[in-house]
Amino acid sequence: MAEEARFFIRTALYSLGLAVIYWFASANSGGSAAGGYDPIGTVLLVGTVLACGAFGAVVVGLAPAVRANPDEAAPVAARPVSRAWQRLAQLIGFADASDPHQLGPLEDWPDALPARSPWPVVGALGASLALLSLVFGPWLLPPGVTLVALAVWGWIR
Amino acid sequence: MTAVAQGRGGFGTALVESLTSADHKRIGILYLVTAVVFLIVGGVLAMVIRSELAFPGLQLVDQDTFNQLFTMHGTGMIFFSIVPLAIGLANYLVPLQIGAPDVAFPRLNALTYWLYLFGGVIAFSGFLTNGGAAAFGWTGYAPLSEATYSPAIGANLWILGLLLSGTSGILGGVNLIATIFTLRAPGMVMFRVPIFTWNILVTSLLILLTFPVLAAALAMLLLDRLTGATFFAPASGGSAILWQHLFWFFGHPEVYIMALPFFGIISEVVPVFSRKPLFGYKALVAATILIGAYSFSVWAHHMFTTGAVSNMFFAVTSFAIAIPTGVKFFTWIATMWRGQLRFATPMLFALGFLFQFLIGGITGVFLASPPIDYQAQDTYYVVAHMHYVLFGGSLFAAFAGLYYWIPKMTGRLLSEGIGKLQFALMVIGFNVTFFPMHQLGLSGMPRRIADYPADTGWGLLNLVSTAGSFVLAIGIGLFVWNYFVSIWLGRGAPAGDDPWVGNTLEWATSSPPPRHNFSALPPIRSERPLFDARTRTDG
Numbered sequence: 001m002a003e004e005a006r007f008f009i010r011t012a013l014y015s016l017g018l019a020v021i022y023w024f025a026s027a028n029s030g031g032s033a034a035g036g037y038d039p040i041g042t043v044l045l046v047g048t049v050l051a052c053g054a055f056g057a058v059v060v061g062l063a064p065a066v067r068a069n070p071d072e073a074a075p076v077a078a079r080p081v082s083r084a085w086q087r088l089a090q091l092i093g094f095a096d097a098s099d100p101h102q103l104g105p106l107e108d109w110p111d112a113l114p115a116r117s118p119w120p121v122v123g124a125l126g127a128s129l130a131l132l133s134l135v136f137g138p139w140l141l142p143p144g145v146t147l148v149a150l151a152v153w154g155w156i157r
Numbered sequence: 158m159t160a161v162a163q164g165r166g167g168f169g170t171a172l173v174e175s176l177t178s179a180d181h182k183r184i185g186i187l188y189l190v191t192a193v194v195f196l197i198v199g200g201v202l203a204m205v206i207r208s209e210l211a212f213p214g215l216q217l218v219d220q221d222t223f224n225q226l227f228t229m230h231g232t233g234m235i236f237f238s239i240v241p242l243a244i245g246l247a248n249y250l251v252p253l254q255i256g257a258p259d260v261a262f263p264r265l266n267a268l269t270y271w272l273y274l275f276g277g278v279i280a281f282s283g284f285l286t287n288g289g290a291a292a293f294g295w296t297g298y299a300p301l302s303e304a305t306y307s308p309a310i311g312a313n314l315w316i317l318g319l320l321l322s323g324t325s326g327i328l329g330g331v332n333l334i335a336t337i338f339t340l341r342a343p344g345m346v347m348f349r350v351p352i353f354t355w356n357i358l359v360t361s362l363l364i365l366l367t368f369p370v371l372a373a374a375l376a377m378l379l380l381d382r383l384t385g386a387t388f389f390a391p392a393s394g395g396s397a398i399l400w401q402h403l404f405w406f407f408g409h410p411e412v413y414i415m416a417l418p419f420f421g422i423i424s425e426v427v428p429v430f431s432r433k434p435l436f437g438y439k440a441l442v443a444a445t446i447l448i449g450a451y452s453f454s455v456w457a458h459h460m461f462t463t464g465a466v467s468n469m470f471f472a473v474t475s476f477a478i479a480i481p482t483g484v485k486f487f488t489w490i491a492t493m494w495r496g497q498l499r500f501a502t503p504m505l506f507a508l509g510f511l512f513q514f515l516i517g518g519i520t521g522v523f524l525a526s527p528p529i530d531y532q533a534q535d536t537y538y539v540v541a542h543m544h545y546v547l548f549g550g551s552l553f554a555a556f557a558g559l560y561y562w563i564p565k566m567t568g569r570l571l572s573e574g575i576g577k578l579q580f581a582l583m584v585i586g587f588n589v590t591f592f593p594m595h596q597l598g599l600s601g602m603p604r605r606i607a608d609y610p611a612d613t614g615w616g617l618l619n620l621v622s623t624a625g626s627f628v629l630a631i632g633i634g635l636f637v638w639n640y641f642v643s644i645w646l647g648r649g650a651p652a653g654d655d656p657w658v659g660n661t662l663e664w665a666t667s668s669p670p671p672r673h674n675f676s677a678l679p680p681i682r683s684e685r686p687l688f689d690a691r692t693r694t695d696g
Contacts, residue, residue, distance in 0.1 A: 004338040007358075014450050015453060015486070017452065018454050022454070022467075022470065025470040025472065026467045027464070038457030038465075038466065038467070040398075040402040040403075040404070041402060041456075041457065044370065044402065044403075044406045045453070048366055048453060051366055052366070053364075055365075059338070097583050113179075113180075113258060113259055113672065113673065114179045114259075114263045115179070116174070116177035116178060116179060117177055117179055117267070118176065118177050120179070120265075120267035120270075121176050121177070121266040121271045123271075124268055124272045124275055124321075125271070125275065127272065127321070128272075128274075128276075128321060131279075131317050131321065132319070134379070134383060135310060135313045135314060135317065155264065
């Protein structure tokens with residue numbers, strides 16, 4: 001298993017152990033549950049377990065496809081499941097279809113680097129205006145949403 | 158820095174290029190410039206606070222304005238200066254250190270910067286409204302932050318600003334994790350990743366797991382304020398303790414989000430200026446991971462006095478976090494041991510960090526003990542502890558990093574003379590400002606008060622502290638002056654590709670690096686490929 005996946009899975013397991021210990025340690029601590037256990041902290045820790053587990057699952061699934069470092073681990077056998085993951089990863093833009101072994105000199109990479117784009121600043125401005133409509137009134141919502149829509153259109157175009 | 162990085166292409170060109178750039182280096186520099194601006198703004202607010210407290214009975218500003226000042230000082234420093242300084246350096250350096258041409262999602266990276274900038278502007282724009290800025294402290298404790306007690310519109314702007322910058326942090330964390338996991342150069346397995354990048358990886362994980370909790374808490378608070386919901390209003394069945402849990406579940410890992418990247422800087426600077434390999438690379442990585450892990454188990458040591466948490470559990474875990482931090486200290490000391498030390502400005506700031514962060518850490522261990530915390534809670538002792546960690550620690554390390562890497566970013570060295578003078582003024586100013594606060598706190602002076610009676614005996618130490626803060630401000634002003642003279646006016650000596658004889662990949666390319674970062678990479682056989690290459694050549 002890749003170090004990247006172990007990174008998340010270890011964190012999830014650690015958080016799980018911590019959540020269990022915390023639940024019992026919080027007895028008689030003044031929490032609202034029966035016995036004074038603290039449900040808030042425990043829920044937060046369990047949430048951390050779930051989040052890390054989800055990240056770990058994504059990395060386990062996508063690692064064979066996204067690995068840019070051929071020296072770290074042997075390539076996964078091209079079983080049907082792996083091929084499916086690889087196609088999925090490429091489909092959602094998480095992976096480069098090219099073989100990292102065959103990358104040319106780094107001077108060739110500028111062609112692959114994104115050009116300048118006004119859409120990030122337009123999108124951020126739109127999101128800010130849309131949020132400010134909560135404070136200053138709905139008149140800010142149309143320009144905010146329009147800018148966000150414009151940014152999304154420009155970004156994916 | 159932006160204009161300089163532009164060469165002399167004119168302000169208009171620089172502006173357009175900055176507005177549209179997706180280059181991680183330019184975005185990193187934008188982060189750094191903005192963070193320094195917020196540092197200066199936060200510093201000015203601090204100067205007014207210190208001036209207000211210089212003498213008992215002095216009223217330069219009214220009490221409500223004073224509340225706004227310390228709220229926005231803390232908010233500005235923590236959310237819009239220290240963390241973005243780390244994110245800026247990470248943006249610039251992580252792709253370079255792992256031999257990548259850019260981050261994994263360059264345009265997303267640009268979006269994170271603009272969300273951060275707009276978030277900061279919105280949070281501070283409360284000063285321009287009738288009721289003023291938020292005035293309930295950077296922790297936003299409910300029910301004080303509810304509309305009943307803080308009706309001013311500035312509080313809503315504070316929430317929206319933090320929501321935007323928090324979203325920026327989450328997206329940035331995803332981007333940096335994806336970059337480190339997917340774009341490492343051939344040969345760079347995880348245990349050859351430079352220690353700064355390792356610290357950024359763990360920091361990004363902390364951001365990813367905790368910023369959503371803050372975002373949720375802020376959204377709930379906004380609902381309370383705007384729609385009459387009662388999440389945090391005890392009078393209507395809500396829970397003020399819930400806010401504290403949510404805030405500190407974010408807030409204590411946030412302390413390590415503000416510390417780990419700067420530990421990473423120290424771990425890069427110390428070996429280079431000791432002319433030795435880093436001692437205990439894997440121990441440092443393990444300590445970094447352990448600090449990150451422990452940071453999830455200590456949040457309620459901020460809540461000892463509520464009576465609603467297990468003080469024993471959080472005391473034990475808070476004590477335990479000193480162990481991996483101690484491991485880091487010993488590895489830094491062991492790295493310097495019998496090294497050929499060079500006391501250039503980055504190394505001086507790193508040594509300042511070691512001394513001052515140690516004091517902050519030790520006072521933190523005291524505060525982890527509930528009986529002591531009951532006495533020191535909400536006193537100036539806590540203010541002193543926090544500033545020794547975040548200013549004496551993180552900001553000193555940030556200056557070490559800036560002096561170390563600005564030559565890479567701009568192609569010119571900052572003046573060593575001005576840098577050393579800045580260091581001297583900052584060490585003196587910092588300790589004169591904040592060390593007396595320990596005694597003020599132990600004498601019972603509460604934090605967040607605009608005035609105090611003369612018969613308390615706090616006047617002299619407050620005056621000393623205020624005088625120190627002016628020395629500190631001059632020191633930071635010298636950094637701006639140094640940058641202006643050495644880089645902006647171009648009087649700094651040319652840096653060359655590797656002015657410090659560095660160990661990591663960023664020193665293998667030109668200063669500043671080209672758009673694609675590298676034309677060729679050296680073989681990567683350890684976490685210090687350039688050191689290896691020199692050793693082979695020398696050998």
